Amino acid sequence: MPEPVARSVAMPPDAALVARQALGMAPDAALRIAFVAGPGDVVGTFDHWSQDAHDPRTPVIAYSAMFYTVVAALDAEALVVVEHAQQPAAPHSRFQFCHIPRVRNRGGIGYRIDARNYTNKVLRRLRDYKPDVVLIGTDAPDALIAGLPRAKRVILTAHNTYWPMGQRGTSLRTRVRLNMKMRALRRVHAVVNTSDECAAQVAALGGPAGTRSFTEIPQVLAAY
Numbered sequence: 001m002p003e004p005v006a007r008s009v010a011m012p013p014d015a016a017l018v019a020r021q022a023l024g025m026a027p028d029a030a031l032r033i034a035f036v037a038g039p040g041d042v043v044g045t046f047d048h049w050s051q052d053a054h055d056p057r058t059p060v061i062a063y064s065a066m067f068y069t070v071v072a073a074l075d076a077e078a079l080v081v082v083e084h085a086q087q088p089a090a091p092h093s094r095f096q097f098c099h100i101p102r103v104r105n106r107g108g109i110g111y112r113i114d115a116r117n118y119t120n121k122v123l124r125r126l127r128d129y130k131p132d133v134v135l136i137g138t139d140a141p142d143a144l145i146a147g148l149p150r151a152k153r154v155i156l157t158a159h160n161t162y163w164p165m166g167q168r169g170t171s172l173r174t175r176v177r178l179n180m181k182m183r184a185l186r187r188v189h190a191v192v193n194t195s196d197e198c199a200a201q202v203a204a205l206g207g208p209a210g211t212r213s214f215t216e217i218p219q220v221l222a223a224y
Contacts, residue, residue: 025152034126037064039102043084046097078094101118118141132153133155145188154188156190158194159198161201193214
């Protein structure tokens with residue numbers, strides 16, 4: 001059987017103290033982390049994580065499961081913004097899940113209207129929560145990333161590339177779209193990538209690179 005999910009992320013014993021020092025916080029300060037999750041079922045993964053089990057619906061260690069493990073190791077609390085209405089099977093004092101639906105299947109002007117509505121709702125919730133750290137994915141609307149409230153750290157999770165490998169477009173429409181992403185990336189302090197190609201494209205658009213860019217290749221679960 002796979003090892004317990006709590007052992008899938010290696011954390012030093014003084015991680016909570018080191019994190020607060022890096023953020024300029026007192027050792028006993030409350031650390032608040034916000035995670036704007038994508039369309040995946042992070043609540044279902046949380047239910048498995050709560051039982052110290054991996055989500056059997058995915059062959060890799062789920063990113064959200066690693067996030068929950070890190071939050072617990074840092075003795076932090078977290079707000080998780082989810083697109084689905086479900087809530088965890090059992091409440092947890094460290095985590096709260098906020099349902100903000102996002103319409104994804106319209107095109108043209110409808111897509112832009114839906115993205116703007118979602119952006120405004122998420123930004124209002126984050127301003128109320130006042131997180132010290134925000135995690136957000138590359139699938140988030142550019143206006144949402146660019147408009148994030150002031151936080152000590154904004155961390156981008158780059159699970160997808162912006163263009164097919166070796167095929168960056170040069171049309172006017174593509175340049176306008178990528179320019180918007182470049183402006184949004186100015187808001188980001190660090191990035192966690194799922195491939196070297198993701199890291200290269202984020203850096204090419206002016207996003208974090210070097211020591212502020214980390215690549216975590218998805219780990220396939222092995223039964224033993």
